[in-house]
Amino acid sequence: MTNAQLLAETFRGPFLENTHLGHAVISDSKGIVQAWGNPQAVVLPRSSSKMIQALPLVTSGAADKHGLTERQLALACASHQGAPLHVSAVSDWLKDLGLGESDLQCGPQPTRDNDLKLQMIRDGEPPCQLHNNCSGKHAGFLTLGQHLGAGPDYVDPDHPVQKAALDAFETVTDLKSPGFGIDGCSAPNYATTVEAMARAMAWFATAQTRNDTLSQAGARLAAAMYAYPEMVAGEGRACTLLMRAANQPVALKTGADGYFIAILPQQGLGVALKIADGTTRAAESALAAILVRLGVLSEDHPDTQRFLSPEIRNWRGILTGQVRPASALLA
Template identity: 60%
Template structure:
């Protein structure tokens, strides 16, 4: 297998005054509706783990199996199934209601407990001497989707086992939309298998979502994400901020270790990118600049500028430098 750094190009730069202090390298691919590469940086054939950027693919069987219709799921449910949420009250309340509706409880989750990333919730729980629950895990929406599908299929409780019908359905969907046979999987932070593909394959999958018919499972999912950006991530997060800036026209999703994807229905294009050193800040900058490049994000929108040319401040509030998209993306 090719080392992920092989052929990588600089996508994000960190400047301090007049000096280039750091540079983040990676790979990025833009595909059209036919799955062909429109533009790329680095090596499109790099094998990657898309991590949470693949959640909309993992949610396809939830709809295509009939489970979503059987349980009267709404766009809010679909957004949560695709979410890496903050664990804010809006997230845990809605996931909790969904969990109750399918007759499950926190103990049924196979994702581990995670401290809420919402500062107010976290601090309140610390003051109350309360321990984080599994519902606070950023993947609890996806796992409620898995539990819903498992119930619909009459399958057992170990829904994260790679041999479980839920994960077999996820693999089938993954290989179908990426157009590739996955070479394997890693275990994700939430204990579910995360299937590997090439970066080209992931961009092809996102373009497939972008070009899908309006009444398809793919369209239901990407519209739910774009129309409920607060549920997909949370306040202050790049996914939420940038989707709001694009007025519900584009769905984007981050993944751990500096992965990012975008689904652009108007352009019928899909984007996938990976920063090889795992720097989230660099992935956020690069995806924002690619969205600007493709005409989906206004280059002068304050949220765009915050990521494509964001000021770096010291503890006294002085601007000491900038994070910028590298010349290759301009």
């Protein structure tokens, strides 16, 4: 990616083994506060855009019509790990709609919950779509589609659900998207600049200060994420643990291939970053460094250290290396 900047490094012993370049932007409602790399890099935000995709679920009145709870709204924004609490929550949500697992179009995915995975192997139970990390988002899509009286193919880019999601995306990023790619869950994922995505997160961070319908929807979704970090990701995951470790409300959302966002309501800031080589642990390290820089995380908190400078150990448990954020992020 053009003019990408060093954001993280991987060491093996004393040797620098990998450098992780990328782009990161901190934005307020007026524009860029600080940036690394190229703010105008056009990137697919992947699952980091889920809270944007969930906006029409609230603005349409579908969420209120179906009595969705704050916990369910957090799940609509989630990349969950398919743990029992996530699977049961999505299953119950679909039942309330008069639908079932077969109505989802996200595809089956093995659970990331180790205990459940082992139990399913022992029982000979194959993974299903409920275990997909995007099944909460898709339950939201189905809720909106039902409310709109639209057809079942809700992942089609021309479907009313996806047209509403695109309209919300271009509104809060304040930029026309140049196009989309099909995400791992089969829904279209719209591209935008890193700056525009950070601006959108600042929009969410300040949404509670405005009274228009879209902003109030953004405020509700962000508040749901602050309140239910375990629904946004799950135990052991960076989003959940760093949200809990923060000294102020924060919504964090990872996206595949090295994307990450943060919503900081007390500071009115949004953060977006992309690691060019798609390495997740490098994205987690860089994001943690920015949150330390902004005073949201304490550097000595064990969960901050877990992602800021994670140790790398081999199969015998021997310490072999470490991931470290670029010094420019902490300076």
